[in-house]
Amino acid sequence: ASLNGLSKPPPVVHYHLNNVTTTADPVGNQETVLILTPLARFYQGYWNNLLALSYPHSLIALGFIIPKTKEGNAATVALQAAIATTQQGPEGKRFASVTILRQDFDPPISSQDESERHKKDNQKARRAAMSRARNSLLFTTLGPSTSWVLWLDADIIETPPTLIQDLAFHDKPVLVPNCFQRFTNEENKPDTRPYDYNSWQDSQVAADMARDMGPEEIIFEGYADIATYRTLMAMTADRSESRNQQAIIPLDGVGGTALLVKAEVHRDGAMFPPFPFYHLIETEGFAKMARRLGWGCFGLPNYFVYHYNE
Amino acid sequence: ASLNGLSKPPPVVHYHLNNVTTTADPVGNQETVLILTPLARFYQGYWNNLLALSYPHSLIALGFIIPKTKEGNAATVALQAAIATTQQGPEGKRFASVTILRQDFDPPISSQDESERHKKDNQKARRAAMSRARNSLLFTTLGPSTSWVLWLDADIIETPPTLIQDLAFHDKPVLVPNCFQRFTNEENKPDTRPYDYNSWQDSQVAADMARDMGPEEIIFEGYADIATYRTLMAMTADRSESRNQQAIIPLDGVGGTALLVKAEVHRDGAMFPPFPFYHLIETEGFAKMARRLGWGCFGLPNYFVYHYNE
Ligand SMILES: Nc1nc2c(ncn2[C@@H]2O[C@H](COP(=O)(O)OP(=O)(O)O)[C@@H](O)[C@H]2O)c(=O)[nH]1
Ligand SMILES: Nc1nc2c(ncn2[C@@H]2O[C@H](COP(=O)(O)OP(=O)(O)O)[C@@H](O)[C@H]2O)c(=O)[nH]1
Ligand SMILES: [Mn+2]
Numbered sequence A, B: 001a002s003l004n005g006l007s008k009p010p011p012v013v014h015y016h017l018n019n020v021t022t023t024a025d026p027v028g029n030q031e032t033v034l035i036l037t038p039l040a041r042f043y044q045g046y047w048n049n050l051l052a053l054s055y056p057h058s059l060i061a062l063g064f065i066i067p068k069t070k071e072g073n074a075a076t077v078a079l080q081a082a083i084a085t086t087q088q089g090p091e092g093k094r095f096a097s098v099t100i101l102r103q104d105f106d107p108p109i110s111s112q113d114e115s116e117r118h119k120k121d122n123q124k125a126r127r128a129a130m131s132r133a134r135n136s137l138l139f140t141t142l143g144p145s146t147s148w149v150l151w152l153d154a155d156i157i158e159t160p161p162t163l164i165q166d167l168a169f170h171d172k173p174v175l176v177p178n179c180f181q182r183f184t185n186e187e188n189k190p191d192t193r194p195y196d197y198n199s200w201q202d203s204q205v206a207a208d209m210a211r212d213m214g215p216e217e218i219i220f221e222g223y224a225d226i227a228t229y230r231t232l233m234a235m236t237a238d239r240s241e242s243r244n245q246q247a248i249i250p251l252d253g254v255g256g257t258a259l260l261v262k263a264e265v266h267r268d269g270a271m272f273p274p275f276p277f278y279h280l281i282e283t284e285g286f287a288k289m290a291r292r293l294g295w296g297c298f299g300l301p302n303y304f305v306y307h308y309n310e
């Protein structure tokens, strides 16, 4: 570090963590948002939706983690092209910074097909690997001045442009919208259906199941052969035009396709357990960990984001 | 970001995590070390020892977290004065960067006296608060290019100058030296005694105790009324001149007064549980978490660092 032959002392940075606010008016209070995306495939729909977010891009930092596979290499090339276009484009659309991490461990299953991914036998290894990817991304990109972390999967291709403001408005430690999928129904009409079953309220049945389980066992949600009788947020959605989009419910488990977290929840230590934690793993284990740390988790049953339909 | 009227696109940074090595020859491989210190009081002896470390300072980043108390304010002032002197001094002695965080929550007990700190009734709240402080520091300072994290308490006032090289030499995921304290014995002679009892190998008695405990109970080490029969590293030290300083043993719990951790262990998700985790908390809970993630913990019974004697 030398400038005109004079040596410049290295930086000393001083942060007061309690000056980093998280409020219902994040734009007014100039709160920074870190959007974190584990990315195995690049979808232009994801990028277009991200670009359309009305939260000031100058307050948004982006972080990606991409597997070291052939598919990951292709995704990296496509992502970098999209980033280059945006970051050299109009100043108002540019994001504050972008970090791309390439994973240092192999993904557990080679196929990224939806049917293969969702096989129950593959779930434990797959979700453990997803947890490690999320943790690597989180631990290396979260800074002392980050107010909010928005987890956003790479295949979320449609959200309201006001997503960040709408979620932050509720001022909750952990908040998840309802993740649906568009499809064409039997009558050849456009329709929607639930996609993410990881946001739920616990049941006595599931609690009893957990009590009788061995320490390494995990309860996976959304499989016919394990009836948990949990209340799934996906099933309680009101899809009518007149619905109350601000309806909010407490949750015990959360999904991570889109998930807003106050940075202080993560700073307290809340991460994504790659091992069974109270018989839960990944984002569902994260919700349990956040609650163990004293933070509440909530969901918006009638506020929708949409997952890509393969 | 504008330069000569031309707007400069914001930074895009690309990291390959598996190019971040952790090896037995960290200096040769130019590996970066992040030294993290929770600091309630400033000791000049700590700073002098830090300055004397022979690991290239240009590869060392420092991070501190300091409570928002009157004592914490005084410690901040003293620390900043020490930093200013060093960072404006000879280039070879300067550290790559310094981050100071001020805590956003209150410490649970107001007194920092050793006797008050070590009362068993105060341990759960105190060590939960220490865990939160360590997590805040870790989550906000760890970067994608950090190779090693050295946890070093603010009251460790004497280590070999080759501490980092000596620990890294063993190339272990988690490695703890033996923390002792100098004192004057009854014969008025300089002597040493064990200080940190948190590095241990588990026993059947402790495992049985854990099995019979309620979920919120914690086994604290080093209290006469809980005989755990664990093998305490503090008690197995060879203090002779001819001792083998490289002797190494596997551990189930580790203390944090001085502790070298491969950054990828933290990136995988290993943090300091502020809640009972397998009936363990803070650094002992961290060791259990690292092991749940598949990483081994080790100790050097005959390699000493020294804690301040109040
Ligand atoms: N870094 C990384 N990201 C992955 C990996 N597998 C999937 N992803 C991404 O993680 C997110 C969730 O994975 P996905 O397969 O869509 O899960 P599902 O929709 O719940 O079946 C998506 O953004 C994927 O692109 C992986 O092995 N490594
Ligand atoms: N940030 C922060 N650091 C603390 C707090 N209490 C103690 N420390 C520091 O944390 C480390 C361990 O605490 P200490 O009281 O020495 O623990 P002991 O030696 O195990 O009794 C030392 O470096 C202290 O200066 C706290 O409330 N906040
Ligand atoms: Mn998906």
Ligand SMILES: [Mn+2]
Binding pocket: B153, B155, B307
């Ligand atoms: Mn101490």
